[in-house]
Amino acid sequence: MNVTVSVNGHEHSRDVEPRMLLVHFLRDELGLTGTHWGCDTSNCGICAVLMDGAPVKSCTVLAATAAGHEIGTVEGLEVDGVLDPVQQGFSEMHGLQCGFCTPGMMLTARALLDRRAGGPALTDQEIREAISGQICRCTGYASIVRSIRWAAEHCNQELPG
Amino acid sequence: MQVPAPFEYERATSVDHALELLTLLGPEARLLAGGHSLLPMMKLRLASPQYVIDIDDLAAELGYIDAREGEVRIGAMTRHRELLESELLAAALPIFRDAERVIADPLVRNRGTIGGALCQADPAEDLSAVCAAVDARLLIRGPDGERLVEMRDFYRGPYATAVGAEEMLLEIRVVIEPGSGSAYQKVERRVGDWAVVAAGASVKLAGGTIERGRIALAAVGAEVTSAEAQEALAGQRPSDRLFAHAAQLAAAGCSPVTDQRGTAAYKRHVAAVLTERALRRAVTRALSEPPR
Numbered sequence: 001m002n003v004t005v006s007v008n009g010h011e012h013s014r015d016v017e018p019r020m021l022l023v024h025f026l027r028d029e030l031g032l033t034g035t036h037w038g039c040d041t042s043n044c045g046i047c048a049v050l051m052d053g054a055p056v057k058s059c060t061v062l063a064a065t066a067a068g069h070e071i072g073t074v075e076g077l078e079v080d081g082v083l084d085p086v087q088q089g090f091s092e093m094h095g096l097q098c099g100f101c102t103p104g105m106m107l108t109a110r111a112l113l114d115r116r117a118g119g120p121a122l123t124d125q126e127i128r129e130a131i132s133g134q135i136c137r138c139t140g141y142a143s144i145v146r147s148i149r150w151a152a153e154h155c156n157q158e159l160p161g
Numbered sequence: 162m163q164v165p166a167p168f169e170y171e172r173a174t175s176v177d178h179a180l181e182l183l184t185l186l187g188p189e190a191r192l193l194a195g196g197h198s199l200l201p202m203m204k205l206r207l208a209s210p211q212y213v214i215d216i217d218d219l220a221a222e223l224g225y226i227d228a229r230e231g232e233v234r235i236g237a238m239t240r241h242r243e244l245l246e247s248e249l250l251a252a253a254l255p256i257f258r259d260a261e262r263v264i265a266d267p268l269v270r271n272r273g274t275i276g277g278a279l280c281q282a283d284p285a286e287d288l289s290a291v292c293a294a295v296d297a298r299l300l301i302r303g304p305d306g307e308r309l310v311e312m313r314d315f316y317r318g319p320y321a322t323a324v325g326a327e328e329m330l331l332e333i334r335v336v337i338e339p340g341s342g343s344a345y346q347k348v349e350r351r352v353g354d355w356a357v358v359a360a361g362a363s364v365k366l367a368g369g370t371i372e373r374g375r376i377a378l379a380a381v382g383a384e385v386t387s388a389e390a391q392e393a394l395a396g397q398r399p400s401d402r403l404f405a406h407a408a409q410l411a412a413a414g415c416s417p418v419t420d421q422r423g424t425a426a427y428k429r430h431v432a433a434v435l436t437e438r439a440l441r442r443a444v445t446r447a448l449s450e451p452p453r
Contacts, residue, residue, distance in 0.1 A: 018170030040163040054271045060200050065217050133266025
């Protein structure tokens, strides 16, 4: 079947089997390998992408279902060479070790910051809750939380425009 | 790599369209709501529907939480996250927020729906116990029209419900009464896991006594409600002793099995502890209910 999915603002059409999962559509059909592929069972959250701005596990969404929705992947975070504050936070606060969970963690962080834009400061508890569906195989959660907090604190200044 | 077996895909654009497709495609068709129960089952080839009817587009039509005519009405495509964040539900039926806080994780809750969870009818699924504990009624529509089914008649055992092959669940209804309270307690091995055991309770107080008490257990056998325990509560004044007594009856009446989540004896013990806690919290909430 022909599936058209909007990824990072660009529409992509491919002929795929209805059973194709979004994670494989992104990686194998579009070559967007920034979205990682982990447990396959919707447990580990490595494959997180944004679907209409909310983080979802792309191993448990059909590519066909994603048609008509706006999908955001890690490739869409950096704009014209300017890192998203979340990416910068992971760099500043050493939020990544092996890097496997990093794209998904950053997208969940982006969604959290977008939701809380203009609201009260994020607590560590809220950050931990937001990423609780995603496993860091290196167990580097403390620095991930610090990275997201850094992004929250620098968000307004760093966002272009 | 885990992928589902091949299937043909249809995308429904309305409830009527979904029902037409169900009639057209026959019993080998399955509705796909949020996909977080059915797709994992399909990957494991525990489910291999010939046709998948994607009802994701019905999230607007069937995604709502309203208070109408003395009832809370929840659309079947309401996602876990919406149930968790609803202030209306938290005030009227706090058992939902109790349960949603411990259902899976935020990412799964962004996709999974109450209708999908109830229709999947996993024996360890939380919302079936929640709905049983608050005497929910379920609105089902099929080619012959609509019908309302009590939760105790809806759940037909593991992975089986009253929804027929050409029908779909549209709405969950719960009557709201003054003097009522509800609560949910769950023990899981790790955050986001299925329940080892979970217990839901609701009470309606009148004149200092329990007019009606409801208890529903998850993950400890096919029968989610406990008739003996409920009878023991009726007409009694709430007390720790009463809660313990009803909890013992509920635990005695369930049928846990020994598996990787624990032994039957352990689960029965936990069922009693959680039932007692859920009852106590439900009564506390009923007593502290703000005037309406």
